[in-house]
Amino acid sequence: MTVNNEYILSGGRVVDPFQGIEAVMDLGVRDGRIADPAALGNAEKIDVSGLVVAPGFIDLHVHLRQPGSSAAETIATGTRAAAAGGFTAVVAMPNTNPPVDTVATVEYLRYYAEKNGVVKIHPCGCMTNGFAGQEMAALGSLKNAGIAAISDDGRCIQNHDLMKHIVEYAKALELPILDHCEDEILKGGGVMHEGVWSVLLGMKGMSPVAEELMVARDIIFARMIDWKIHLQHLSTKGSVEQVRAARKRGIPVTAEVTPHHLALTDEYIKKFDSDYKVNPPLRSPEDRQALLEGLADGTITVIATDHAPHTPTSKLVEFDYAPFGIIGLETAVPVTLRELYHSGILSLRDFVAKFTVGPAEVLGFDNRGLKPGCEADITIIDLQREVTVDANKFRSKSRNTPFNGLTFKGKAVATVVDGKFVFSEL
Numbered sequence: 001m002t003v004n005n006e007y008i009l010s011g012g013r014v015v016d017p018f019q020g021i022e023a024v025m026d027l028g029v030r031d032g033r034i035a036d037p038a039a040l041g042n043a044e045k046i047d048v049s050g051l052v053v054a055p056g057f058i059d060l061h062v063h064l065r066q067p068g069s070s071a072a073e074t075i076a077t078g079t080r081a082a083a084a085g086g087f088t089a090v091v092a093m094p095n096t097n098p099p100v101d102t103v104a105t106v107e108y109l110r111y112y113a114e115k116n117g118v119v120k121i122h123p124c125g126c127m128t129n130g131f132a133g134q135e136m137a138a139l140g141s142l143k144n145a146g147i148a149a150i151s152d153d154g155r156c157i158q159n160h161d162l163m164k165h166i167v168e169y170a171k172a173l174e175l176p177i178l179d180h181c182e183d184e185i186l187k188g189g190g191v192m193h194e195g196v197w198s199v200l201l202g203m204k205g206m207s208p209v210a211e212e213l214m215v216a217r218d219i220i221f222a223r224m225i226d227w228k229i230h231l232q233h234l235s236t237k238g239s240v241e242q243v244r245a246a247r248k249r250g251i252p253v254t255a256e257v258t259p260h261h262l263a264l265t266d267e268y269i270k271k272f273d274s275d276y277k278v279n280p281p282l283r284s285p286e287d288r289q290a291l292l293e294g295l296a297d298g299t300i301t302v303i304a305t306d307h308a309p310h311t312p313t314s315k316l317v318e319f320d321y322a323p324f325g326i327i328g329l330e331t332a333v334p335v336t337l338r339e340l341y342h343s344g345i346l347s348l349r350d351f352v353a354k355f356t357v358g359p360a361e362v363l364g365f366d367n368r369g370l371k372p373g374c375e376a377d378i379t380i381i382d383l384q385r386e387v388t389v390d391a392n393k394f395r396s397k398s399r400n401t402p403f404n405g406l407t408f409k410g411k412a413v414a415t416v417v418d419g420k421f422v423f424s425e426l
């Protein structure tokens with residue numbers, strides 16, 4: 001779809017939780033920024049009546065796999081998948097090869113983001129060199145090179161003293177921390193949630209305590225050092241309870257949940273299908289319920305995909321040997337609309353906020369939303385359009401989704417970055 005530099009999105013239901021707006025109104029765009037439609041005179045009108053017009057969705061947790069694993073994903077394919085899913089910006093996880101622990105890797109990412117990306121990429125740097133959990137990465141240099149946050153995602157720093165120092169440095173450098181909470185000894189060699197189904201299936205389980213212990217540690221550091229720590233892919237009831245209590249006490253912790261943890265439970269592992277194998281694992285129905293309640297009461301402020309592409313050949317092995325990971329960019333909106341909006345758990349405004357205000361707060365972004373003057377990053381959603389997931393049609397290079405073949409109601413139908421349509425089914 002080609003449009004001019006100036007246009008008006010006409011007649012849509014504008015839902016902007018940054019400004020507390022929910023109203024049928026026109027929205028103007030001029031030169032890549034939101035503009036007052038009244039000032040746009042005879043600009044082209046694009047009819048979006050019946051559709052939701054929201055600030056651009058931000059995904060805090062995406063594995064683009066470049067550099068190093070371009071058979072699974074690249075910046076070109078991953079950002080096109082993001083655009084098709086309604087995301088205007090992604091935070092790229094640093095567990096690449098080489099990892100994002102040097103200025104050169106950040107520069108590489110920024111170069112290819114500019115050259116091949118269609119949505120905004122905010123690089124995330126490693127907390128430790130090689131995300132090996134041994135020594136702190138050069139956080140100051142990485143920050144100067146342009147990282148938006150730090151994480152050792154995929155792994156968790158087991159050395160508490162090192163983690164404490166990293167939180168102190170992160171505070172000094174004003175770098176948000178995105179932490180994958182997992183005690184490695186307790187995780188053991190687990191491949192699924194430790195519970196009734198792991199016993200029935202004879203598979204090695206991963207204890208919820210492996211996550212909860214590190215959630216507790218991070219909450220203590222966030223309180224002690226008074227710096228914000230964002231907890232990635234929360235999956236257990238015990239984690240939600242801890243975050244709820246911490247936030248009530250004013251401790252600066254935030255948390256995210258993935259669409260797959262909201263939609264699925266450990267029972268699905270009985271299919272022995274490695275597309276359900278993910279870390280943290282799909283948990284029990286009680287855990288899933290706690291995650292839904294955590295979103296509803298504001299304990300969890302972010303939905304993030306943990307889009308983790310793996311090639312079909314790497315996944316097509318016995319369950320025990322398959323890598324952990326589920327892709328999510330192209331299914332997140334349909335799946336979460338079903339679980340949260342159509343089910344009545346979240347209002348539309350709160351639903352949109354989990355993809356916009358929540359992630360923006362974690363990254364410390366201000367001046368966002370659909371206010372005149374803001375960058376024109378816009379997600380347009382049809383709440384009613386039926387979509388049947390066909391992994392073979394994904395923009396992503398990978399196919400590892402447990403939602404293939406399922407039909408959902410509602411999807412992103414257009415994505416606008418800096419005023420340009422990067423995806424449109426209007």
Ligand code: DOR
Nearest residue numbers: 153154278279308324325
């Ligand atoms: O399932 C996962 N896959 N969890 C992680 O934490 C890492 C990710 C990956 O990089 O494949």
